[in-house]
Structure formats: structure tokens, C-alpha cells
């Protein structure tokens with residue numbers, strides 16, 4: 001019996017654009033050479049990348065020391081991440097970058113700031129000196145609870161300059177969530193802001209810090225950026241204004257020469273239990289991984305303006321708003337607010353005004369834009385775009401096609417990038433110069449990444465069957481542990497299969513060996529003994545002309561074991577009734593087969609999502625089964641659940 005059956009068939013393929021391939025950082029020939037090298041000897045490949053793309057103070061003695069599940073990369077090497085992201089762009093043949101934009105920032109109200117590499121260097125040094133004056137030393141943890149403002153990137157890079165370990169806590173988290181994360185990491189310093197702007201209004205942040213700090217013995221001081229200017233309570237002796245401290249600070253600060261395995265950051269991510277895991281990343285391997293992937297699959301050039309729409313509070317923002325982009329000397333665009341303020345075309349307006357060349361966003365955002373209507377992107381000149389990317393979820397082929405046609409004007413390659421907080425950088429992705437893409441497939445592992453699909457028993461399964469996505473060999477950006485909890489690290493990732501990293505995702509490969517990620521394995525339903533990915537049913541639903549978005553979950557069923565319940569958001573203006581329900585059930589039957597036909601369809605105006613845009617299927621499972629809903633701390637908008645509940649009673 002196959003582990004996970006895949007029933008969705010996608011036949012369209014898209015060849016790399018010739019023009020694009022000709023100018024790519026890695027052309028077809030180089031890609032083939034590197035792939036061959038990586039297949040034969042991944043350590044040799046990664047060592048070459050580390051040498052080419054990262055600057056070292058002291059070379060490493062050993063590429064990899066692997067004592068499963070603990071890996072050390074570039075053992076004995078010394079480097080500094082802020083040096084790689086900034087200083088080296090001010091020296092030698094790169095010195096012309098001094099007055100090049102490193103960060104283009106746009107606030108939600110429309111205010112903007114452009115920070116050159118030269119300025120960024122000064123600001124980082126100043127804030128590094130501020131942290132030193134607050135008693136922060138190498139190895140100390142610093143919690144960053146901030147809106148999407150340049151000071152967040154500056155603080156991150158200042159930490160790396162002195163070897164402090166940052167823990168960015170997304171600004172949408174509650175005081176309680178912040179307190180747990182501060183305590184788990186034992187942070188000494190908290191950096192925050194009075195507030196930020198979202199949906200056209202200021203929101204406060206500092207009061208949540210005050211509340212969190214009622215129970216955080218490790219914190220000795222707080223630095224607050226003045227962003228909104230709203231009245232803010234400051235506690236004498238503990239609280240300081242960013243601008244007051246940095247005004248007095250020296251702009252000279254030597255980058256610390258840090259060990260390749262020195263801790264770089266902790267980032268909390270949710271698992272199957274309630275307690276978030278502090279994912280630990282270290283210096284040399286992580287930087288090699290994100291810098292190389294950014295250069296190769298985003299094809300980053302000096303002339304690029306790269307925009308990743310993720311908040312820096314998520315790993316996508318760490319790796320591809322800050323580290324991977326600045327290390328390549330490109331210009332990174334940071335936007336503070338929501339996509340729909342002041343109008344539904346804000347993103348397209350930003351792309352047009354700044355001439356964004358590479359745009360990286362999430363499928364959930366793309367589906368929102370599909371729903372809002374084509375007239376909004378069509379109002380804008382998007383011709384600066386040359387490459388598009390997606391991340392965070394499987395993208396349904398219809399959304400992919402829309403992105404390709406309406407945003408990419410059929411000329412931009414699309415890189416569908418699969419990776420995780422734990423993997424540090426991108427793992428499975430098309431290389432835009434040389435891989436034919438298929439809508440909905442992340443295609444192939446990056447060179448030097450050994451991804452495979454395993455059965456329950458730990459055998460590799462043959463296409464087209466599905467199973468569990470695993471990574472068989474260590475890679476440079478891999479997590480080094482869960483902060484303070486080696487036992488949980490082993491149990492979560494290394495206990496299902498011996499010495500093999502378990503991703504928690506289901507996937508299958510097609511006849512061409514392409515990977516199709518089917519979502520988390522706890523999103524897999526077992527219907528009458530057939531395992532079906534929720535994503536496949538969702539994809540089928542979304543391919544119907546009247547459907548904007550859908551989330552599919554299983555609920556216990558006495559007959560079939562599990563019954564499929566589909567939550568469906570119709571496109572605006574569509575009438576919903578029983579006729580449409582029947583139409584959709586027939587549609588899914590036609591697309592996938594009767595086995596996947598939803599038993600129940602529920603129409604809803606909105607789906608419950610986390611603040612990073614992932615649909616909270618766990619909540620929907622609870623609602624679909626009539627259970628009370630569990631932990632909702634990561635929920636973006638609680639009223640959505642209340643509404644779904646009301647529908648329950650009706």
C-alpha cells in the first residue's frame with residue numbers, strides 16, 4: 001500500500017527563458033557542472049561555495065564534522081556575518097557600493113528611507129557599541145520585538161558584529177508569547193519600538209514589552225525605537241531611547257572574529273505540542289547556505305532590487321530580507337505594512353515606484369490578489385520584474401498560473417522554494433536558468449541537498465508514490481539544535497529514521513523525479529484507507545472559477561474513518577447555495593476522483609490564518625469535528641473563528 005497517494009495530475013511545463021538563461025549567474029553548463037560535483041561530493045561543493053561566496057578571517061580545517069544528529073561545518077574557520085553583509089562591500093573592488101542602497105524601506109503611511117551600505121555600516125557599529133554599553137557580551141541573547149523598520153535589520157546585524165545571539169519575536173505575538181520566548185532564551189536585552197503602522201493606524205508594541213517584563217528575570221535593559229511618537233511609558237534605569245543612545249555612540253566597532261559554529265540566532269517555531277521550539281542556527285554554514293542560494297536561484301545581481309514580503313519575524317525574513325541579500329551586495333526592499341493599504345494595489349504600486357526586479361511572496365498572498373481582481377496589478381507597470389518566487393506553502397497550480405500570467409507577464413521564471421525554519425535556507429527549488437518548471441512543484445533539491453521520500457518503514461519509495469520527505473545528509477544551514485532541549489531535538493527530527501532528518505512534510509515525486517510537497521503529514525487524511533493530501537483537494541477546489549481559497553481538513557467518520565470537510569471562500573460577488581456545493585463536489589470528483597469528494601462544504605468569508613499567513617488547519621479540524629478549539633495564540637484574526645463557529649450553530 002502506498003504511503004500517501006497522489007491523485008492530482010498537472011501536465012503543464014515551462015521552459016527557462018533563453019534570454020534569462022544567457023545572463024544567469026549560473027548558466028546551464030555551470031549548473032550541470034556544480035550539480036555533478038555536488039552529487040559526487042557534497043562537502044567539496046559546499047566548501048567551494050563557502051570559499052566563493054563568503055569571506056573568512058581564518059580558513060576552516062575541516063569541512064564537516066558529523067556525529068549524528070550533531071553537525072559542525074567549516075570547523076576551525078573564523079568569520080563575521082556583519083562583515084560579510086556590509087564591510088566587504090566597502091572595500092577593494094567593491095568599494096563603489098559605499099553609496100549604493102543597501103535597504104530601501106517604505107513605511108505603511110508612505111514615509112520612506114534609503115540606507116546606503118556606508119550608512120548601514122555606521123548604524124550597525126553604533127548600535128553594536130550601544131549594546132556593549134548595556135553589558136551585552138559575546139554569546140548573550142538579545143530579544144528583538146519590533147515592527148518592520150530598518151532598525152530591526154540594524155539590530156540584527158549589530159548582534160552578529162559582537163557575537164550576541166538574536167532572537168527575533170514577531171511583533172504580532174502577545175506579551176505572554178514574548179515573555180515565554182525571552183525566558184526560554186534567557187535574553188539580557190530587549191530591543192523594541194513604541195509601535196508600528198498596520199492597516200492605516202498606529203499600534204503599540206512597548207506596552208506588551210512592559211507586560212512581558214513583569215516576569216523575565218534575565219532582562220536588564222530595554223532599548224526603544226521611536227517610530228509612531230505615541231505616548232510611551234519609560235521606566236527609569238531600565239528603558240532607553242534608541243536615538244539617545246545611538247547619538248552618543250561611536251561609529252567604530254571592529255567585527256568580532258567568530259567561530260564558524262558560534263550561535264547566530266534562535267528563532268521560535270511551533271511544533272505539534274503547544275511549547276514553541278527555539279531553533280538554533282550558527283554562523284558559517286548558515287551564511288554559506290543563504291548567500292549561495294540567494295545568488296543562484298534568485299540570480300541576484302548588483303543591479304537588482306529584491307523584495308521579499310515576509311516579516312523579519314519569520315525565517316524567510318531572516319534569510320532573504322536580511323542575510324542572503326545583503327551578503328550578495330544587492331538592494332533589499334523592506335515594507336512595514338499590509339498589502340491592501342491604502343488600496344488593494346499597494347504591492348504593485350511599490351514594485352512600480354521602486355523598480356523591483358525580484359519579488360518573493362507567499363501563495364496565500366497570491367490567492368488574496370487573485371480574489372481582489374486583475375484590475376489592480378493591471379493598473380501598474382510591472383515591467384521591472386525579472387524573477388518571481390513563492391514560499392511557505394504548496395502553491396496550487398491555478399494561483400501559479402495567475403502569478404505567471406498577470407504578474408510575470410509570462411516572461412519571469414517562478415521559483416517555488418521549499419524549506420523550513422529548521423533548514424535555514426532554501427532546499428528544494430527550480431534553478432531558474434536550467435530547470436523546466438511545473439505549476440505546483442518545487443522541482444528538485446538544490447545541489448548538495450540530498451532530499452528523498454521514505455515509506456513508513458524507512459525505504460525510499462519510487463515515483464509516483466508518495467511518502468515522508470526526508471533529508472539524508474547534513475547540509476550547511478541545518479539547525480544545530482533546539483535551544484536548551486537536545487532531547488526534543490532528537491525526538492522531533494531524528495527519531496523516525498536513524499541519522500536521517502525528518503521534515504514532517506509529505507511529498508511525492510512524479511515520472512520526471514520532480515518533488516510535489518503535499519504539506520505537513522498531520523495535514524494528510526486517511527479516507528477509507530487512502531491517504532490524501534489536504535492540499536490536493538484544495539487545489540482542485542481552487543481550480544473552480546468561483547472559488548478564491550479553500551482549506552480542507554479531515555473529521556472522524558464512522559463509515560470511512562475520515563471524512564473530508566472543505567472550507568471554501570468564494571470569489572467576491574459569487575452567490576453561494578446548495579447548487580454551488582454540489583457543483584464543487586462534482587468538480588473535485590472530476591479533478592481527483594470520488595475518493596476525494598468532500599463530504600461537507602462550508603462557505604466562509606475568511607479562513608483562520610497565522611500571522612505568517614499559514615492556514616490553521618488544526619483549528620479547522622476542531623471546528624469540523626465540533627470540538628472546542630485549542631491553542632489560538634498564533635491566530636491573526638480571532639473573529640474569523642467566531643464566525644466559523646456561528647456557522648456551526650446555524
Ligand code: 7RM
Pocket residue numbers: 269314315316390391392393394395416417418419420421422442503504505517518519520
Ligand atoms: C520557509 C518557511 C515550513 C513548512 C514546511 C512546509 C511548508 C514551505 C513550501 C512549503 C510547499 C513550498 N518556513 N512549506 N515552503 N510547502 N511548498 N514551497 O515557510 O518553518 O515557517 O514552514 O512550510 O510544510 O514544512 S516555516
